[in-house]
Amino acid sequence: MNSFQLKKVKGLGRGLSSLLGDTKSKTNITKLKIYDVKRNRLQPRKVFNKESLEELTNSIKENGVIQPIIVRSDKSSAGKFEIVAGERRWLASQNAGLHEIPVIVLDVNDEKSLEFSIVENVQRQDLNAIEEAQGYQRLIDEFSYNQEKLAKFIGKSRSYIANSLRLLSLPKEVISYVENEKISAGHARSLIGLPNAARIAKKIAENKLSVRQSENLVRALRNKRNLKIVPSKDSNILDLEKSLVDKTGINVEIKNNRNNSGKLSFEYKNLEQLDRLINIIKNNY
Numbered sequence: 001m002n003s004f005q006l007k008k009v010k011g012l013g014r015g016l017s018s019l020l021g022d023t024k025s026k027t028n029i030t031k032l033k034i035y036d037v038k039r040n041r042l043q044p045r046k047v048f049n050k051e052s053l054e055e056l057t058n059s060i061k062e063n064g065v066i067q068p069i070i071v072r073s074d075k076s077s078a079g080k081f082e083i084v085a086g087e088r089r090w091l092a093s094q095n096a097g098l099h100e101i102p103v104i105v106l107d108v109n110d111e112k113s114l115e116f117s118i119v120e121n122v123q124r125q126d127l128n129a130i131e132e133a134q135g136y137q138r139l140i141d142e143f144s145y146n147q148e149k150l151a152k153f154i155g156k157s158r159s160y161i162a163n164s165l166r167l168l169s170l171p172k173e174v175i176s177y178v179e180n181e182k183i184s185a186g187h188a189r190s191l192i193g194l195p196n197a198a199r200i201a202k203k204i205a206e207n208k209l210s211v212r213q214s215e216n217l218v219r220a221l222r223n224k225r226n227l228k229i230v231p232s233k234d235s236n237i238l239d240l241e242k243s244l245v246d247k248t249g250i251n252v253e254i255k256n257n258r259n260n261s262g263k264l265s266f267e268y269k270n271l272e273q274l275d276r277l278i279n280i281i282k283n284n285y
Contacts, residue, residue, distance in 0.1 A: 029068050031100045032081060037071060037090060040083045040117055048088060056092040065093055068102035070116060084108060085116045111143045119154070129185030130178050133164045140165075166192050173198035177205055186211040190218045248277055 069086025083090055084106065093101045108116070118127075118135040127135065136154075139145040147165070151158040167178070167188055174197050177183045182205040190211070191197040200221070204214050237254050244252040251267040268274045 029102055029104055032071070032103050034090070034094055034099055034101055036079060037069075037081050037083060037101065037103070038074065039087055039090075040113065048091065053088065053092055053095070056088060057095040060089070060092050060096040060098065065089055065098070065102055068104050070106060071103045072106055072108050072113060081105065082113075084113045085119075111139075114138060114143070115153070128179055128181070129164065129167055129188070130175050133167045136161060136165055137168060163189060169193075171198045174201045177201050183214075184211065187214045190215045194218060194221070248280055249273070250277055 067086070067089070069089050070084040071081040072084050074080040074082045081103070090101060114135070118132075118139070136145075136150055139150060140147075145153075147158050147161045150156075151161045154161070167175070167185060170188055170192060174183075174188055174191055178185060178188050183201055187201070187204050187209075191200055191214075194200060200214075200218065203209075204217075209217065234256065237256055241252050241254050248266070250273055253265045253267070254262065255265075256262040266277055268277060
């Protein structure tokens with residue numbers, strides 16, 4: 001079976017080429033049976049645009065697979081291979097009726113495999129915003145990346161990475177809207193930190209609001225909430241809070257209701273403060 005040197009392959013992104021250069025594998029192109037290749041279990045991408053996949057299928061029928069996919073040996077199944085980058089081309093090749101597909105076989109670990117998948121998809125802008133953020137989060141959780149290292153690796157600013165990751169703090173209903181392209185990442189970012197984000201996201205989707213319109217809506221809601229009059233505390237309550245702070249060295253908040261029921265809260269910053277508070281209570285009561 002003939003193989004070709006990687007330098008003859010066109011179309012590899014700069015990030016992918018860099019990653020290929022970081023591996024110790026021989027980057028030659030060969031062909032594998034379609035059924036000997038399976039999808040990447042680490043693949044951050046979950047949704048494939050149907051129309052885009054059909055277009056690629058038609059292109060492959062006409063021109064074949066121009067750019068090889070990248071695979072690694074499947075250690076759990078002899079003679080089988082797992083996709084590292086190029087799952088969409090693999091799916092389209094199946095739809096086009098191909099029995100073989102050109103590949104580059106690399107010896108890479110899980111971390112490098114996830115890196116390949118994220119870089120390829122980000123460069124091609126194939127991931128939706130949630131998939132992209134989840135990919136970044138996996139690199140942080142599973143491979144000890146930080147935002148600075150991620151930014152340098154992906155070729156994005158640190159603020160871009162931070163804003164991407166913040167999307168994962170949204171309620172699952174809002175995340176679902178983004179995944180299903182009912183609202184954009186721009187819409188979603190304006191909802192971060194909003195208590196009723198899911199309800200507002202639904203309103204944005206149903207009324208097909210632009211990002212600018214959504215931002216104005218959220219701004220109006222935040223301003224309305226901030227205008228609520230907060231009753232001032234009774235001076236006796238304030239004096240009592242100050243007295244408790246002086247005795248414990250810990251921040252204290254007393255919330256007293258009109259019926260004189262309420263809540264007493266101590267905010268400790270570490271276990272040492274908690275131990276001190278417990279000892280004060282034990283020694284005095």
